[in-house]
Amino acid sequence: MIQTYDVIVVGLGAMGSATAYHLASRGARVLGIDQFAPPHDQGSSHGESRIIRQLYYEHPLYVPLVQRSYELWRKLEQDAAQPNLLRITGGLMLGHETSGLIQGVRRAAEEHRLPFEEIPSSRLQERFPQFMPSAGMRAVLDPEAGFLDPERCIAAHLSLASAHGAELKMGERVIEWTTVGDGVRVRTTQGSYEAGKLVLAAGPWVSELCGNAGPLFSVEKQTVAWFQPPGERSIWTPERFPIFMCEFEDGQLIYGFPLLSRGWKAAVHYQGEAVTNMRDVRRTADAHDLARVRTALARLFDWVKEAPLLNSETCFYTNTTDLQFVVDFLPGMPQVLVSSPCSGHGFKFACAIGELQAQLLLDGKTSFDVSPFRIDR
């Protein structure tokens, strides 16, 4: 027998778990389906840490959204009784005066009158002796930046979604969906379900589910590495070491985190291998991937060239051509919402995106302008 719901959410990673929670907390009958059992390490939301920052260099339009995200992450910590989902460390942004990173940080600060601190190069070594930027680089500190614990954030959203009555099916893959009148029917490896609305929050698998009707996404493999940092351990901990981003050459960025349980994690932003099929993708980082990461990180931390590697992982960015998000209904299908806020920088917004998507689905309008995330922008 086919079971019916108000909304079916396909994919229960960062975006799907938050959306299922916000829908269920507003009383909607929700079915969430995932091919694995999130939090897992097969998609885009694993690896112990995700940066959150307020001086949004990509575009100032994200600032109100990240401000709402800070509120909702704090609320999630309380509602789920999960402290330290979000930790503030400050964020050190490094780059030359004309770099997109430094220009963008200044633009966000000016447009939204946000606090920031310029650290003169003469004082950088004294404040943050761990960093060795090249001559002439600017250093701007975002006092609100920090990091999230992605696995625990997803688990918290899922547990609250379930507590509010959402039905969550794990280890069940969606094979196909069709529109039926103004609703949808979804066929999985285990059965068929109907609903008024469908959310495709499938991360790097989203193109498989959108088919020809969807926007063009490209998936990019990222290599993340954990190293053993040198010297005194305490200078690398969250109390002393901020999250950082550095544009060491035009458009080439690295980022990293304080020392956590798996080691000191850092990576290159973008420039990964293109992925054409998630089914047979190589999920281990090879010597070539890791050498590239070491070389880039050595631009700021010379010791990384020889540092012991503690751990490595691959993860996937789902990019649009302008590296912004997609939150929109498929053309001609007002019952099918595509949720793809990634392009390598979406996690921090997951809670606010979940709230917005619940508003779009239940109220037909949102408290934030989502037109920049339209498919036909």
Ligand SMILES: Cc1cc2nc3c(=O)[nH]c(=O)nc-3n(C[C@H](O)[C@H](O)[C@H](O)COP(=O)(O)OP(=O)(O)OC[C@H]3O[C@@H](n4cnc5c(N)ncnc54)[C@H](O)[C@@H]3O)c2cc1C
């Ligand atoms: C290495 C790396 C570093 C990043 N760093 C940051 C950062 O510092 N800050 C930041 O804000 N963002 C960051 N991001 C981006 C951020 O992590 C992503 O935007 C976000 O995690 C995407 O979440 P998602 O829900 O779209 O995808 P996912 O969390 O991958 O969820 C998709 C889910 O859909 C399920 N699914 C797919 N197809 C099907 C199907 N047919 N049937 C059933 N289930 C299905 C999958 O199993 C999966 O659980 C980073 C990403 C990566 C890879």
